[in-house]
Structure formats: C-alpha cells, structure tokens
Amino acid sequence: MNFIEQIIEEDIQNGKNDAKVHTRFPPEPNGYLHIGHAKSICLNFGMAKKYGGLTNLRFDDTNPVKEDTEYVDSIREDIKWLGFQWAEEHYASDYFDQLYMWAEQLIQEGLAYVDDQTQEEISKGRGVPTAPGVESPYRNRTVEENLDLFRRMRAGEFPDGSKVLRAKIDMASPNMHFRDPIMYRILHAHHHRTGDKWCIYPMYDYAHGQSDSIEGITHSICTLEFEVHRPLYDWFCEALRIHHPQQIEFARLNMTYTIMSKRKLLQLVKENYVNGWDDPRMPTICGLRRRGYTPASLRNFAETVGVAKRDNIIDVSLLEFCVREDLNKTAIRTMAVLDPVKLIIDNYPEDQEEEMIAVNNPEDPEAGTRTVPFAKELWIERADFRENADKKFYRLSIDREVRLKYAYIIKCTHIVKDDAGNITEIHCTYDPMTKSGMPESNRKVKATIHWASVKHAKKAHIRLFDRLFSVPDPDNCEEGQTFLDHLNPNSLVEQDGWIEPTLTLEKAMEIKHFQFERLGYFYADPDSTEDMLVFNKTVSLKQ
Ligand code: ATP
Ligand code: MG
Secondary structure: OOHHHHHHHHHHHOOHHHHOOEEEEOOOOOOOOEHHHHHHHHHHHHHHHHOOOEEEEEEOOOOHHHOOHHHHHHHHHHHHHHOOOOOOEEEHHHHHHHHHHHHHHHHHOOOEEEEOOOHHHHHHHHOOOOOOOOOOOOOOOOHHHHHHHHHHHHHOOOOOOOOEEEEOOOOOOOOHHHOOOEEEEEOOOOEOOOEOOOOEEEOHHHHHHHHHHHOOOOEEEEEHHHHHHHHHHHHHHHHHOOOOOEEEEEOOOOEOOOOOOHHHHHHHHHOOOOOOOOOOOOOEHHHHHHHOOOHHHHHHHHHHHOOOOOOOOEOHHHHHHHHHHHHHHHOEEEOEEOOEEEEEEOOOOOOOOEEEEEEOOOOOHHHOEEEEEEOOEEEEEHHHEOOOOOOOOOOEOOOOEEEEOOOOEEEEEEEEEOOOOOEEEEEEEEEHHHOOOOOOOOOOOOOEEOOEEOOOOEEEEEEEEOOOEOOOOOOOOOOOOOHHHHEOOOOEEEEEEEEOOOOOHHHHHHHOEEEEOOOEEEEEOOOOOOOOEEEEEEEOOOO
8 A cells, every 4th residue: 555545544434524525636738748637647546446435627827928728738638648547637727716715715714815026036035954044125015905906906007017916925935935925917908718817826835725625625636846835825825715635746757868857748749859748759658659569558567567656767677567468468460571581492483372370469369360371482571581590590591491480391492682792582492291281380580580571571661769858867957958969869760571461451450450470559649540560669568
C-alpha cells in the first residue's frame, strides 16, 4: 500500500467526507499531455476506482494567453484513449463569478487588499525567507476603498499590471507563499471560454483549492512542488469557511533521455525540431500512441513506477519493457525485410510458387494462421549473411545451413558481388524434405531467418527511431547551453523495406500493432496509403 492509499484508507475509516473518495485531474489546456500526466491520470483515476469513488476532469484555464481549445480536445481524447472516463467535466473559468464573490467577501473581512505597487516592488517587498518582508504602503487601505478599487479593476478602469488584489496574511512568514500572495491580476485578454467578460484573472493559488472545494473533491493529488503551497490552499478554504479537500503531494515523473516540460515540448514543435506534438519521438501521449504504445502498457508503466515522496528519474527502458511485454501477447506477427539482399535458390523450380503456413501469434493460439507466398527468389536481411563467419555466427555463410522460417532448410553455395565489392546475390540450394510435415522437418539447424518473396513482397516505408536526446538528462546543461544542444541528430532514420503481400491498407489500419519477426514491434502509421504502407518502429524485441 502506498502512502496515498494509506491516507485515503484512514480517512475512510474515520468517516471523513462521509467515507467518500472524489479525485480530479486538473490539466492546464496549454499543451498536449505527456507521460508525466499519464502517471497523474492513472493515479487520480486509479485511487478513485480502487475506493469506489469518482474522478473529475477539470481544465485549469485561468491563464487565457496560453490556452486553446485545440489543447482541450486533445486532452479529452488522450484520457479516453488511456481507458478512463471522468464523472464530471469542469472548467476553472466556470467558477470565475463565485471566485470573484469570495474575493469581495475576503475584502469585507479585512483579509484582502488592492496593491498599486509594481511587480518588482512587490517581489522586492517579499524579501528573502530568512528575514521578514516589508509591508506594502497600500496594505492598510479601508475595506470601502479596497472594494471600490477591486470593482473598478473588474470594470476595466485600469491598465494591465497597474494593480493586483493580495491576500492579507503575514509578511514575516518563513513560507514565502504566505507573504500576502497575489489573488488577482489585471489582464485585458480574450479567454477561450469566457471571451471578453473578464479583465481580471485569478492566480493558481486562489483558484485551485476553491475549484476543488466547489466540486466536493476529497483528495487533491498534485506534484511535490506544490507542497509549499499547501498552507495557502488550507488558508483560503479556512478563511472562506468552505469544504476543505486535502492536498496530497507525490514526486513528479521524470524519465531519462527526454524532457517533460510543456513549454519546452511546445518549443520543439514550434521550431520544427520534431514533426508535431504526435511525433513518435515525443514523450506526449499522442506521440507514444503513434509510436505504437498501447494504453495497457502505459497504465502498467504508471503502476510499476509507483508513487514516491522524493524526486527521482525513471529509466526509459522500463517504459520500453512495459510495451514489449504487452505487445508480445497481442501483436500479430509478420515477416518484413528492412535491409534486403537477394537470395536465389538454384535448385528450386523457376515457376514454382508455394503458400507457406505462418503462425499469427505463438502466444495466442486464437490468432490463427495465414499463408505467405514462397518462390525461387527471396529477400533476406543483409545482416543474416556473413562472408567470413566465425564460430559464433550461426546464421548464413558459404557451406552452412539455416532454416527459412515456415519453409525449408537451405545451404549457401556461393555469392555474387558487384564491382564495388558489395554482395548482390546469395546462392543456395534447398532440401525439399525439410518442409514442415516432411520426413526431415525436425532436422536441427542453428538458426532460423525470415524472408520475403521478391516476386510477391510489397514495398513499405519504415521509420526507425532513436532517443530524441543523446544524454540521459537533457535539462542538465553547461553554461551557455540549452536542452536543444542535447538533441540527437540521428533520432529518425527513414528507409524502405519489403513486407508480406497479404498486408493491405485496410488490414494494417485495423490490426495496427505488428511484430516484424526477429526485428521488433511496429505500428502502422496513419500516413499509410494504398500505394505505400508506413510503419513506425515501436521498440526492438530485446533490450
Ligand atoms: P508543465 O510544467 O510541463 O506545464 P504542469 O504540471 O504545469 O506541466 P498541468 O497541466 O498543470 O501541467 O498538469 C496537470 C496535472 O498533471 C497536475 O496535477 C500536475 O501535477 C500533473 N503532472 C504534470 N507533470 C507531471 C509529471 N511529470 N509527473 C506527474 N504528474 C505530473
Ligand atoms: Mg501546472
């Protein structure tokens, strides 16, 4: 049991909140969700589900400048794709009227004031944690004056940045967030939902707890950096005498070879370092989806990572392990040759063709079989042949035998090279008695290789990915560097390969996840057309 479950179970036992559990996932619609958000989603929905409760989706849209409905739509899609359904959908902006009334209430009670100082003066006055701050000269305005000024702020009488509303708490508190935090700022900006109704906007600390409270949230789970905000979260709920949810903090998810900041991910997109938010190299949920990650693999990853109280960094190989494990159970097997060289079976009749029976998924008997055409000329992987093979190389070499998967045992006789010395043809003979069902079918050879019939195979476009960054912690920069200096210039390699002809566009789009035998897991990309299927490599078969 993790520490969050411990808190929740204790609350249930004590009958707190009528022993109910109600969580929320509160994204700011200013970017696409990433794997860190997936962790938070799994946690919030997971806790509610475990204790028979509900989870709300709340868009934390208090910052009109950076927000957009494009992001709202993508967030909704990603949560559903992960396999979760929220009970209620809300927007912090729906609470603007209520929040405004509460602000007037705090002014009436002498707990908030309008400050005319500039941003610099305010932060200077806050001082440093080790010494008390300085009170604003406007701190002791009368209730009447504060109410009048606040109403005129709302009415649009003052320019941006000329005034703020601050809570009147304690300028000497060792917690800097307690030194008269800003509740409202003036911002003449169009909001994607409220339009031009407002020209003052609440700050995160003033909006978040109250939004939780309004929705009857019981446990408000957030990341560790909000721990120092918790006293303020509590203060507003107490001062307003409203339902008081409990904020609980856990360590945010960090992962090697990638970044998690929406601002930086946006920069990668805007400045074309990647091909959009759903570029398969991105740590975004839509990027991982296009890479071929499955919802189950991401949920399993979140579960395996668990919840921590201290910041840490998770190795990306754990994520890869999770998707491998899931796809091994479900992905349909296919033969594809990505770096082809021609194999010619000299003793195979010129015009003969056979249909070889191939297993769709050895892990799942119900997935059945298919047939793959076989003929005299085949493509095999260049790496499966070696001219000067030592004892440790078990695959094809002159005078050695291998099995062609689902077909025959062959023996290499000679090779043909071009003027530059590149191998252009590998010649071999086959043993007809070694086909499955034939007397020699059980004969043991040291290796089995995959193939595609030259006459039948279909060309496909393959995208291979490496890590987006070349160092484990791209945010760790030397002076004068930024995370951009750590981008891996070879993170995308595109090439053409040969795949089984049975794979039509319709079938590829329906099945989506494939294991290219011996090569790895691949995902049929939406860029595919009737003429050319496009596959993204999800992950290799082994680490
Ligand atoms: P960024 O700083 O990149 O903009 P954010 O934390 O501001 O991210 P929000 O949209 O506010 O993004 O996040 C919504 C929820 O997801 C919050 O509760 C936040 O704590 C959580 N979250 C964000 N990033 C992570 C992460 N890396 N690990 C776990 N939870 C996260
Ligand atoms: Mg945030």
